[in-house]
Amino acid sequence: MKKTAFIDSAYKVLSIEAEAITRQLDHLGSSFEEACQLILDCEGRVVVTGMGKSGHIANKIAATLASTGTPAFFVHPGEASHGDLGMITPKDLVLALSNSGETSEVLSILPIIKRMGVGLIGLASAPNSTLAKLSDVYVNIPIEQEACPMNLAPTASTTATLAIGDALAIAVLNARDFDETDFARSHPGGSLGRRLLLYVEDIMHKDTEIPLVRETALLSDALVEMSSKGLGMTGVVDANNALLGIYTDGDLRRTLSERISIDTPISEVMTTNPVTAKKDILAVELISLMKLKSISGVMITDDSGVVGALNMQDLLRAGVL
Secondary structure, three states: OOHHHHHHHHHHHHHHHHHHHHHHHOOOOHHHHHHHHHHHHOOOOEEEEEOOHHHHHHHHHHHHHHHOOOOEEEOOHHHHOOOHHHHOOOOOEEEEEOOOOOOHHHHOOHHHHHHOOOEEEEEEOOOOOHHHHHOOEEEEOOOOOOOOOOOOOOOHHHHHHHHHHHHHHHHHHHHOOOOHHHHHHHOOOOHHHHHHHOEHHHHOEOHHHOOEEEOOOEHHHHHHHHHHHOOOEEEEEOOOOOEEEEEEHHHHHHHHHOOOOOOOEHHHHOEEOOOEEOOOOEHHHHHHHHHHHOOOEEEEEEOOEEEEEEEHHHHHHOOOO
């Protein structure tokens, strides 16, 4: 097979699947709106089901719904007939996928779902199918042809169904006024979650990890503290833990260039009125402050004095930067 034939084949597949998605634009109507409203009004979870390739698409749609503010999960229709129907409650809503609308494993659980009084949204490409007739809301997904040359393997149909699932999820997301903070709560491990949910208190060094010396200490004492705590700085406090100043790696370079003795009181070489931050601000806000002030470390304070310390390396490790 010539290399150009691979490209020609890919071009044809992508063209057919793109056309399948575009075709849906002409069929969006009241049924899509009704489906969105059912999802929005659902007091339980949206249970998405489908068999075979439709099952894989159903699983992804459930994940998309769950991550965008709509509690949802996938149930395999075959497993549902053997006990998993117990996962569905009367307050839930079932979203059933079947290209033909006649998938036996899906149809076998619908009578039980209907008797439970659970709402049913059907997604299929056959408006006269059993699934379409049993659904409270039927969303037609018309498909002219599959991308498979034999018109057999689910390709264009699964692509279009996935797109409709995304459209449902995002339409409901918009109706909920779901914002970045809501999204972050569903994605605490992602970069957005870390940026919007991680506070300074969550990553700062606390208690004995805070580099601190008294104002009566010598420069040599401060250097030992900086070395042992490894943050490239130390705070200088009074007897009440109030921050009087800070001594950093930058101050050390200046001290060395001026040949100042290590027996010098730290109060004479420290930086007074240092930049501080509160523990209840977002870590991403602290980054902006540190960049603005051109500093690489900061002491965290409250009414009781110094309660924490962190540097840019801590922010990097936390994945905020």
